[in-house]
Amino acid sequence: xxxxxxxxxxxxxxxxxxxxxxxxxxxxxxxxxxxxxxxxxxxxxxxxxxxxxxxxxxxxxxxxxxxxxxxxxxxxxxxxxxxxxxxxxxxxxxxxxxxxxxxxxxxxxxxxxxxxxxxxxxxxxxxxxxxxxxxxxxxxxxxxxxxxxxxxxxxxxxxxxxxxxxxxxxxxxxxxxxxxxxxxxxxxxxxxxxxxxxxxxxxxxxxxxxxxxxxxxxxxxxxxxxxxxxxxxxxxxxxxxxxxxxxxxxxxxxxxxxxxxxxxxxxxxxxxxxxxxxxxxxxxxxxxxxxxxxxxxxxxxxxxxxxxxxxxxxxxxxxxxxxxxxxxxxx
Amino acid sequence: xxxxxxxxxxxxxxxxxxxxxxxxxxxxxxxxxxxxxxxxxxxxxxxxxxxxxxxxxxxxxxxxxxxxxxxxxxxxxxxxxxxxxxxxxxxxxxxxxxxxxxxxxxxxxxxxxxxxxxxxxxxxxxxxxxxxxxxxxxxxxxxxxxxxxxxxxxxxxxxxxxxxxxxxxxxxxxxxxxxxxxxxxxxxxxxxxxxxxxxxxxxxxxxxxxxxxxxxxxxxxxxxxxxxxxxxxxxxxxxxxxxxxxxxxxxxxxxxxxxxxxxxxxxxxxxxxxxxxxxxxxxxxxxxxxxxx
Amino acid sequence: xxxxxxxxxxxxxxxxxxxxxxxxxxxxxxxxxxxxxxxxxxxxxxxxxxxxxxxxxxxxxxxxxxxxxxxxxxxxxxxxxxxxxxxxxxxxxxxxxxxxxxxxxxxxxxxxxxxxxxxxxxxxxxxxxxxxxxxxxxxxxxxxxxxxxxxxxxxxxxxxxxxxxxxxxxxxxxxxxxxxxxxxxxxxxxxxxxxxxxxxxxxxxxxxxxxxxxxxxxxxxxxxx
Numbered sequence: 001x002x003x004x005x006x007x008x009x010x011x012x013x014x015x016x017x018x019x020x021x022x023x024x025x026x027x028x029x030x031x032x033x034x035x036x037x038x039x040x041x042x043x044x045x046x047x048x049x050x051x052x053x054x055x056x057x058x059x060x061x062x063x064x065x066x067x068x069x070x071x072x073x074x075x076x077x078x079x080x081x082x083x084x085x086x087x088x089x090x091x092x093x094x095x096x097x098x099x100x101x102x103x104x105x106x107x108x109x110x111x112x113x114x115x116x117x118x119x120x121x122x123x124x125x126x127x128x129x130x131x132x133x134x135x136x137x138x139x140x141x142x143x144x145x146x147x148x149x150x151x152x153x154x155x156x157x158x159x160x161x162x163x164x165x166x167x168x169x170x171x172x173x174x175x176x177x178x179x180x181x182x183x184x185x186x187x188x189x190x191x192x193x194x195x196x197x198x199x200x201x202x203x204x205x206x207x208x209x210x211x212x213x214x215x216x217x218x219x220x221x222x223x224x225x226x227x228x229x230x231x232x233x234x235x236x237x238x239x240x241x242x243x244x245x246x247x248x249x250x251x252x253x254x255x256x257x258x259x260x261x262x263x264x265x266x267x268x269x270x271x272x273x274x275x276x277x278x279x280x281x282x283x284x285x286x287x288x289x290x291x292x293x294x295x296x297x298x299x300x301x302x303x304x305x306x307x308x309x310x311x312x313x314x315x316x317x318x319x320x321x322x323x324x325x326x327x328x329x330x331x
Numbered sequence: 332x333x334x335x336x337x338x339x340x341x342x343x344x345x346x347x348x349x350x351x352x353x354x355x356x357x358x359x360x361x362x363x364x365x366x367x368x369x370x371x372x373x374x375x376x377x378x379x380x381x382x383x384x385x386x387x388x389x390x391x392x393x394x395x396x397x398x399x400x401x402x403x404x405x406x407x408x409x410x411x412x413x414x415x416x417x418x419x420x421x422x423x424x425x426x427x428x429x430x431x432x433x434x435x436x437x438x439x440x441x442x443x444x445x446x447x448x449x450x451x452x453x454x455x456x457x458x459x460x461x462x463x464x465x466x467x468x469x470x471x472x473x474x475x476x477x478x479x480x481x482x483x484x485x486x487x488x489x490x491x492x493x494x495x496x497x498x499x500x501x502x503x504x505x506x507x508x509x510x511x512x513x514x515x516x517x518x519x520x521x522x523x524x525x526x527x528x529x530x531x532x533x534x535x536x537x538x539x540x541x542x543x544x545x546x547x548x549x550x551x552x553x554x555x556x557x558x559x560x561x562x563x564x565x566x567x568x569x570x571x572x573x574x575x576x577x578x579x580x581x582x583x584x585x586x587x588x589x590x591x592x593x594x595x596x597x598x599x600x601x602x603x604x605x606x607x608x609x610x611x612x613x614x615x616x617x618x619x620x621x622x623x624x
Numbered sequence: 625x626x627x628x629x630x631x632x633x634x635x636x637x638x639x640x641x642x643x644x645x646x647x648x649x650x651x652x653x654x655x656x657x658x659x660x661x662x663x664x665x666x667x668x669x670x671x672x673x674x675x676x677x678x679x680x681x682x683x684x685x686x687x688x689x690x691x692x693x694x695x696x697x698x699x700x701x702x703x704x705x706x707x708x709x710x711x712x713x714x715x716x717x718x719x720x721x722x723x724x725x726x727x728x729x730x731x732x733x734x735x736x737x738x739x740x741x742x743x744x745x746x747x748x749x750x751x752x753x754x755x756x757x758x759x760x761x762x763x764x765x766x767x768x769x770x771x772x773x774x775x776x777x778x779x780x781x782x783x784x785x786x787x788x789x790x791x792x793x794x795x796x797x798x799x800x801x802x803x804x805x806x807x808x809x810x811x812x813x814x815x816x817x818x819x820x821x822x823x824x825x826x827x828x829x830x831x832x833x834x835x836x837x838x839x840x841x842x843x844x845x846x847x848x849x
Contacts, residue, residue, distance in 0.1 A: 055422055119607055125418055126365065127610045130558045134599035141596040247430055254423045300438055303431030310424040311409065314416045490714070497704055497715050504702040507664055509690035509719025509767060 007179040009323035010265035011172050014039060017269060018168035031279075033167050033232045035272035039265050040171040040225035041245075042252045046264035047178050048218035049253065050320075051187055052211050053194035054124050057246055058116070058132030061139035062219040064241035065112050066105035066226025068143065071156045071236050073101045079158065086147040098162060102170065102227040109223015110216050117215040121208050124197065136246060144238045155237040162231040170228040174221050178261050186213050251306045259320025266318055275302055335462060337584040343468040345577030346475035350530050351553035352572025353482060354523040356565050360499035361519050362414060365554065367425040368406060370546025371432035372524055375402045376531030377541035378436070381445035391449045396528040403524025407517055429547075436543035444542040447535040454536060467536045478529055479569065482522065486565070491518055552579065552598075559605045561612020570614045632658035632667070634826040640771070645793070645803040647817035649810045651847050654823040656806040657699055660773045663804075664696045665689045676771065690719040695769035699776045699806075701760040705749030709740060712748050712763055719767030726766075732799075733762040736792045754785035761792065771802045778809050790816060810847075811837050822846040 014036060021032025045059050072080070072087070073096045080092055096104070120131050143150055150156070181187045190210040193200040201207050230236045248271070256267020278298040309317065351369070358366055379398040383391040409428060413421050453467040486492035491514075497505040498515045506512055527546075534549070535541065553572045560571015575598070583594055605613055633655040640646045648656050661667035663674055665686040674681045681689050690696075695716075704712055713733075717726065734741035737758040743751060748759060757777055764772060774793075778786045790812070797803055807813040814820040814837035822830040822843065830846040832839070 055418070120603070123606060123610060126558060126562065127606045129418075129422060130555055131603050131606045134555070134602045137599040138596045141593060141599075145592045247426055250423050251427055251430075254420060258420075297438060299434040300431060303427060303434050307409075307424060307427035307431050310420060310427050311412050314413070314420040314424070493707075493711055493714060494718065496707065500704050500706055501702060503666065503686075504698060504704075505715070505718075506686040507666065507690060507696050507698060507702075508715050508763070509687050510715070511687050511718075512685070 003183070006260075006262065006322035007176065010175050010262055013265055013269060014168055014171050014175065018164050021164045029164055030232075031272070031276045033164050035269055035276075036164070036167045036171045037225065037228045037232045038249065038252065038272055039268040040167075040174045040228055041222065041249050042256070042264045042268040043171070043174045043178050043261065044218050044221035044225050045249055045253050046258070046261060047181060047221055048211075048214045050258050050260065050264065051182060051190045051194065051214055054211065055129045055250075056132040056215070056218075057129055057250070058135035058139075059218060059222050060241055060246045060249065061116075061136050062109035062113050062222035063226035063229065063245070064139055064143060064238070066109045066223030067230040067236045067241055068150050068156070068226075069108045069223075070098075070101040070105040070227030071159045071230035072150065073104065074098055074160055074231070075156070075158065083157065084147075084151055087150075088148050091149065098160060098166075098227075098231055102224055105227035106220045106224035109226065110220030112223070113219020114212070114216045117212045117219070121211040121215060136242070140238055140242045153238075155235045156230070157235055159230050159234050159236070161234045162228070167228055167232055170224065174225060175261060175265065177217070177221060178264075181214070181217060182261065186210060190214050251310065254314075255306055255309045255316055257316030257318035257320045259316075260318055260322045262323040263316050263318040263320055267316065270317070271302070271306065274305060278302060333462070336464065337581055339464055339468050340584065341577045341580035343471040344580040345573040345575075346472050347530055347533055348549070348553045348556060348576025348579075349569045349573035350475050350478060350526050351549055352557045352560070353479065353565060353569045354526040354530075355550070355554060355557050356562065356568035357482075357495075357519045357523050357526075358516075359557075359562060359568075360565065361495060361502070362410075362516055363418075364410060364413060364421050365418075365425065366406070366410075366523075367422070367550065367554070368429040368432060369523065369527065370548075370550030371429055371436075372399050372402050372406070372527040373531045373534070373546035373549060374432075374436060374541065374543065375399060376528045377447060377535050377545050378440060378445060380447045380449050380531065380535055381541050384446075384448050388449050392528075392532055395532060396525060399528035399531065400521055400524040403520040403527070404517065407520040433543045433547070440543065442543065444540040447539045447541060450532065450536050451539065467533070471533045474529060474533060478526060482526075482565075485522070491515070495519060552576070555599075555602050559602055559613055561614045563611070567612050567614035571612065574613070632826060633662065636823065636826075636828045637672075638821055638828065638831075640802055640804055642770070642802055643797065643800060644819070645797050645805065645817045647813040647820035648804065648806045648823060649808070649813050649820055650823035650829075655826040656823055657775050659823075660696060660775050660804070660806055663689075663694065663773060687719075690767065691721065693721065693768075693770040694773065695719060695764035695767050695771070696773040697757075697760045697764045697775065697777060699779065701753075701756045703748045703751070703756045703759055705747065707748055708744065709746055709748050709751070709759055710744040712759055713740065713744070713766055716763035716766030719769070721768060725768065729766055729768060733765050736765075736795060737762050737788075754781045754788075757781060757785070757789060758792075761789070765796065765801075769801060771804065772796065773804050773806075775806045776808055777805075778807060778812070786812075810843055814843075824849050 017032055017035060021029050024032065041063055048059065049055055072091050073094060075095065077093060077095050080087065084092065116135050120128065123131055145152055182191070189205045192205055193207050193210065197207055226241070233240070252267040252271045253264055254267070255271060256265070257263025275298070278301050282298055355366060355369055358364055376395045376399045379395045380391050383394055406428065410425070413424055453470055454465055456463045456465045486496055494505065494510045494515050495518060498510060498512070502512070530549070552575050556572035556575030557568040558571070560569070560574065561567030579598060582597065583591055586594060636655070636659060638646070648659065650656055658667055662669050663681060665681055665684055669682055676692065676694060704715065739755045740759055740762045743755070748756065751759065761774070761777065777789055781789070793803060793805070805813060805817060814832055815834050817834070820832050821828055822832065824847055829849050830842065832842070836842065
């Protein structure tokens with residue numbers, strides 16, 4: 001029962017963010033929605049990276065696949081055939097509601113992750129990082145040019161947009177699944193391999209298999225989050241699911257604390273908040289005195305802050321621990 | 332363009348990527364740090380050249396070298412707290428610094444790009460029979476070869492080079508013997524910065540427009556090449572960089588345009604294959620199976 | 625000092641006077657290696673102090689300590705297998721305080737350990753265990769230390785090689801170098817050193833002289849305490 005606090009804290013935080021967001025202006029609300037979607041993506045990243053200790057640069061591939069699939073399926077058929085005539089029939093001639101598209105996005109993300117993970121989960125450390133990065137490169141490249149599965153260089157237009165509560169629900173679902181996984185036998189076994197893979201293997205844990213399970217689940221959640229992303233933005237382009245998103249979500253995870261769900265959520269929301277604050281400061285804010293940042297310093301400041309935290313406190317803001325009530329001291 | 336010309340261009344590009352690979356491998360060998368922000372040093376060199384467009388090439392090049400080494404030393408100082416951190420943290424932290432620097436360039440110089448005209452004359456070609464070779468290809472090769480030879484000499488014949496090789500092999504024991512950790516690491520950054528300057532000078536001849544993300548793709552590909560070639564030894568790392576540059580140039584030149592769009596995927600796919608079959612690197616000696624966990 | 629939650633050395637206090645050979649023996653895990661590592665600044669000191677020539681080593685970096693006249697021959701030798709014997713030796717010069725006398729010292733170590741000169745161009749990884757141990761000591765000597773620390777030099781060596789090594793140690797002391805010797809070979813060390821401290825369970829238990837080297841009962845009692 002105590003352990004559920006570890007889930008309650010991130011969920012409550014997400015709900016709080018959504019609540020505040022729903023009370024603000026429409027323009028502002030977008031920023032809150034974006035923060036919630038980022039949180040979902042970072043949670044998906046955490047499920048694999050946090051539990052296995054293996055850095056993957058490729059998870060955004062699954063976000064991309066989910067975003068594209070979900071976006072394309074929720075477009076009006078007539079519009080689709082006109083704007084994107086080269087799509088394969090399955091995508092072009094069908095239309096589904098948003099919730100179903102999210103489920104399909106998760107399935108697609110999971111399937112893609114499974115196929116990629118089959119060969120790749122034998123790797124760790126730097127080779128794993130490079131190989132997963134290569135997957136990201138391939139995904140970007142293919143989506144950019146293959147007109148049969150997407151708009152290629154153009155954006156998918158006119159995707160129906162979801163509201164802040166829907167997106168929050170999506171994020172909360174991701175958190176619950178992630179938490180359930182880390183409490184499960186699968187999750188615990190994988191975490192054992194994080195510190196010392198050889199020792200875990202020697203005690204009978206099948207490292208490859210556990211990693212594949214986590215990678216697939218992470219891919220499914222990432223696909224799901226991709227579906228959320230495309231419905232938050234109302235469109236999607238390949239550049240939006242490539243290097244910058246990979247970097248930002250990874251940094252959010254590491255800044256928050258790689259090893260815990262709480263860290264993932266805190267990192268995502270905090271950095272999103274900082275980003276918004278800096279965006280405001282470019283238009284002058286009052287913090288006791290008037291502060292106006294020159295245009296463009298927002299990204300610089302954000303990058304500097306993230307670099308600083310990463311360098312000075314590598315275990316992240318939460319030090320990789322879940323949110324917990326103070327323990328009773330043993331006498 | 333005939334096959335021979337394409338080969339020459341490919342070798343020249345491979346040489347450049349090989350240099351970048353050495354720059355990355357030098358620092359990695361000693362600090363176990365993969366520096367994603369290395370490309371930003373090349374970009375800094377490019378911008379320096381751009382701002383000195385009217386001056387004599389010698390002045391421009393010297394300024395470029397100074398700027399690159401300067402930025403390299405700043406990076407060394409910034410990355411100091413990362414010594415001994417986990418590989419995951421290191422990767423993301425250097426990624427963060429790379430992101431930061433790119434945005435600083437964006438802020439300072441705008442997104443449009445600045446043209447470099449220094450040494451532009453090297454773009455002219457000489458004719459050898461039916462062959463037309465641009466001067467820059469020859470110069471790039473010669474410079475890269477000279478720098479590689481110079482680096483090897485430095486590592487093998489000087490005291491500091493000996494200390495660097497020892498630090499790369501066994502950092503703790505080297506310190507026990509009195510090798511100065513800070514000095515060795517700083518030296519590797521200085522050398523890497525010098526190589527980056529050379530790369531920026533050569534690269535701006537063929538790609539004269541310097542944008543904030545100028546050094547990014549070169550670094551990415553070279554990094555991939557380093558890992559594929561074999562991280563643990565400078566020789567295999569530089570060979571890996573060369574191989575990637577060579578392959579990219581040659582295959583890009585020989586594929587018809589509609590297929591060449593997917594060239595990156597082809598390269599990435601090959602990289603994955605190599606990593607699966609020989610995780611220690613293509614050119615690493617001996618075992619193909621490292622700790623298989 | 626401690627490794628994580630477990631203290632590696634809990635109670636230890638002794639002095640080494642100039643020109644002495646002091647031994648440190650005890651069962652595995654007694655804290656002997658940790659003591660040497662603490663002197664070199666490789667392992668952090670959590671309480672107490674270590675002073676060399678009146679100066680504390682606390683807070684100083686390993687390489688600085690190495691450059692102040694203390695040399696360590698680490699357990700397992702830690703030879704640079706990829707470098708030549710000669711290059712390994714040259715690395716030893718890194719800790720040297722004065723630049724002159726290099727050739728003279730090179731000559732001296734070649735005399736002590738002829739194998740080091742004979743195989744100078746060979747890759748150090750090609751040497752046998754005993755030869756590597758001699759190389760490691762020669763390398764440490766080239767920094768012209770006042771104090772030479774050795775961590776289990778006889779480990780894995782054949783008896784004849786052990787004799788050569790200990791003979792060399794006597795010559796090294798005759799040259800004026802102070803020696804602190806950590807060893808597994810209890811009796812050999814106790815006989816050889818001026819004084820030998822026995823550590824067990826992270827603490828100092830007993831101090832003996834050469835005459836007590838064969839008092840096995842006392843030794844065993846100290847080991848098991």
